[in-house]
Amino acid sequence: MSDQHIASAYDRDLEAIQAQIMKMGGLVEAAIVGAAESLEKGDLELAETIIAKDAAIDGLEERINEECARAIALRQPTASDLRTILTVMKISNNLERMGDYAKNIAKRTGVLAQAHPIDGAGGSIRRMARQVELMLKDALDAYIQRDAELAQDIRHRDGDVDQMYNSLFRNFLTHMMEDPRNITSCMHLHFIAKNIERMGDHVTSIAEQVIYLVEGELPGDDRPKRDRTSYENAEPHA
Amino acid sequence: MNDMRPLERIVDTETVKISARKCQVFYGDTHAIKDVDVDILDKTVTAFIGPSGCGKSTFLRCLNRMNDTIDVARVEGEIKIDDEDIYDTKVDPVQLRAKVGMVFQKPNPFPKSIYDNVAYGPKIHGLARNKAELDEIVEKALRRGAIWDEVKDRLSEPGTGLSGGQQQRLCIARAVATEPEVLLMDEPCSALDPIATAQVEELMDELRQSYSVVIVTHSMQQAARVSQRTAFFHLGYLVEYDETGTIFTNPKDPRTESYITGRIG
Numbered sequence: 001m002s003d004q005h006i007a008s009a010y011d012r013d014l015e016a017i018q019a020q021i022m023k024m025g026g027l028v029e030a031a032i033v034g035a036a037e038s039l040e041k042g043d044l045e046l047a048e049t050i051i052a053k054d055a056a057i058d059g060l061e062e063r064i065n066e067e068c069a070r071a072i073a074l075r076q077p078t079a080s081d082l083r084t085i086l087t088v089m090k091i092s093n094n095l096e097r098m099g100d101y102a103k104n105i106a107k108r109t110g111v112l113a114q115a116h117p118i119d120g121a122g123g124s125i126r127r128m129a130r131q132v133e134l135m136l137k138d139a140l141d142a143y144i145q146r147d148a149e150l151a152q153d154i155r156h157r158d159g160d161v162d163q164m165y166n167s168l169f170r171n172f173l174t175h176m177m178e179d180p181r182n183i184t185s186c187m188h189l190h191f192i193a194k195n196i197e198r199m200g201d202h203v204t205s206i207a208e209q210v211i212y213l214v215e216g217e218l219p220g221d222d223r224p225k226r227d228r229t230s231y232e233n234a235e236p237h238a
Numbered sequence: 239m240n241d242m243r244p245l246e247r248i249v250d251t252e253t254v255k256i257s258a259r260k261c262q263v264f265y266g267d268t269h270a271i272k273d274v275d276v277d278i279l280d281k282t283v284t285a286f287i288g289p290s291g292c293g294k295s296t297f298l299r300c301l302n303r304m305n306d307t308i309d310v311a312r313v314e315g316e317i318k319i320d321d322e323d324i325y326d327t328k329v330d331p332v333q334l335r336a337k338v339g340m341v342f343q344k345p346n347p348f349p350k351s352i353y354d355n356v357a358y359g360p361k362i363h364g365l366a367r368n369k370a371e372l373d374e375i376v377e378k379a380l381r382r383g384a385i386w387d388e389v390k391d392r393l394s395e396p397g398t399g400l401s402g403g404q405q406q407r408l409c410i411a412r413a414v415a416t417e418p419e420v421l422l423m424d425e426p427c428s429a430l431d432p433i434a435t436a437q438v439e440e441l442m443d444e445l446r447q448s449y450s451v452v453i454v455t456h457s458m459q460q461a462a463r464v465s466q467r468t469a470f471f472h473l474g475y476l477v478e479y480d481e482t483g484t485i486f487t488n489p490k491d492p493r494t495e496s497y498i499t500g501r502i503g
Contacts, residue, residue: 006436007463009443073486074462 010075017067017088018144021095024060025140027053028095029133031102032199036129038106039192040122042113050106057099064092083216087209091143094202094209098136101195105129108188115185118175121168125192128164132199135161139206143213151210152219154203161200162226168193169229197227255280255420255450256301261315263296263305270296272474274315278467283442283451285461285482288471289497294454297471298422301452302338303331319420336363339418343425345405347397347412352389355397355408356380359416375415383411384441403434410441414449421445423453427460439464458498462486470494 005011031050038046068089071077077085135154142150172186172193212218256278263271271293278284286294296305303324305311317324324334336359347355356376359365366372376393380386385407389400397408406426413421423442427435442451442464455461461468462482469479470493478485478494489495496502 006433006440007443008440010463069487070483074483076459076462 010081013067013071013075014081014084017064017071018084020060020064020067021088021091022140022144024057024064024092024095025136027057027060028098028102029136031057031099031106032129032133032136035102035105035109036126038109039112040126042109044110044113047106047109051103054099054103057096061092061096064088080213083213087143087213090209091206094206098199098202101199104195105192108192112185112188115188116179116181118172118182118185118189121171121185121189124164124168124171125189125196128161128168128193128196131157131161131164132196132203135200135203136206139203139210142207142210146210146214148211148214151207151214154207155219158200158204159226161197165193165197166226166228169232173232251279251281253280254278255319256452257316257318257321258297258300259316261297261300261313261317263293263300264312264314265308266310270474271300274476276469276476276479278450278452280450281446281448282467283446283453283465284467284469285465286452286454286469286471287456287458287461287497288477289502290456292471293474294469294471295424297476298424298452298454301420301422302335302340304335304340306331336416337418338420338422339413339416340422340424341406341409341413341426344429345402345409347400347405347408349396349398351394352380352397352400352408353393356412356415359412363416365416379411379415380408382414382441382445383407384437384444385411401434403430403437406430406434406438407441410438410445414445418449420450420452423451425454425456428456435460458486470497472497 031053034046034050037043038050068085071085075081135157138150139154141147142154169190172190175182176186208218254277256276258274258276258278261271261274261276262269274293274297286298288294299305300313300317301319301324303313305313313325319338323329348358350358353376356379357366357372360372360375366375377386377390380389385404388404389395389408397405400408406429410421410426427438430438439460442453445451446466453461453464465482467479468482468485470477470485470489470491472493478489478491480490485494486498489498493502
């Protein structure tokens, strides 16, 4: 199969749409790293920048949606072209949500800078955010390279993020039980950890879209889920 | 975000090439075109769509005075190309048609060689001083018609011996040989297979670098693919005229919406 359409403008349209997804992905990666950094260092100025930049991510999502609608109306894409358009729309939606989570983390930086500090929490959150950011980077690479194997690998790596979240969850619970002054910090930190865990799910969804794009169907196997917090309670473990 | 290349299909010129005001066409007592006002842009593909009998071909034929050849047809109102009234008595319709080329539904090569098909127009309009110049014009036109590579070794063979898609591209080459400024195409792909259609469509996209291209098509998908501006005609009226993306994603008039979504025809 030739890579090019006879209508060269069609190729240029598809490339332009995908270039926007890459641009959006780059902004989201930067937002994740920045949000975690602002949190760890209590850097309110950086947090403000992250919050302000979310508008650009939202703007790109809107634009990608419009352009996909246009491509569907004008080109009637079929087969791999159709899958490209469909996956672009879903991925942009995943990225937009991730941008929102990063913004939410940055918003909590202010309160946490004032609240009772929790030892080691900033570092753990940063490592977890870093892990998600790397997964996102690989997912975007997998998208551009049309690499289903790499995408499959990313799905499995989300299990590590879930485990980090489990251990933070228990950690925060312990801190809160030890000293009620930790509650404010731990509540906010828990939302942050949960947000990052959700980001990992969105990256997983992007990876699944890559598999759909390449193979024409979503992966059939259930991926391992390691988020156990739904079953946790505050009673000390027997 | 402004550093991003805008999507291909956005119109990048605002120069008006053809302007019609209060245009009316009558065939005897039949009022076929009613009060059409339109500004067609230069270096743009403009598509006319609409159900059969809506007047889109009739209006297209006003743009190079092809309706003059029909005895009962009468055109009123004003049509200007480059601000010049083409229905002025001083205008020679033959000269006008050299400036406003036309390609028809069925490929209609002359029963002559491939070379002569293309050379005919430049010859009668005196565009070449000698054989070498004529050769050059023919090659250039065949290249623009995206058919040069396929016919360069058999220029003396009859044009009618080519395949349908090749004949249509030959007719396009013939139309561009006189260096027109406007190219009118009436259903240029309806007799072609999908691949030949795609080649002609790609050609239109190239031609719009230099010309104002106006195409009448029954295929809404084709209008969507090739044009930057789309005009929807219905019962002799120009119902809606807008950027193609807008017409196909968010038309303003309910009649346009009904037509493009397949609810009226």
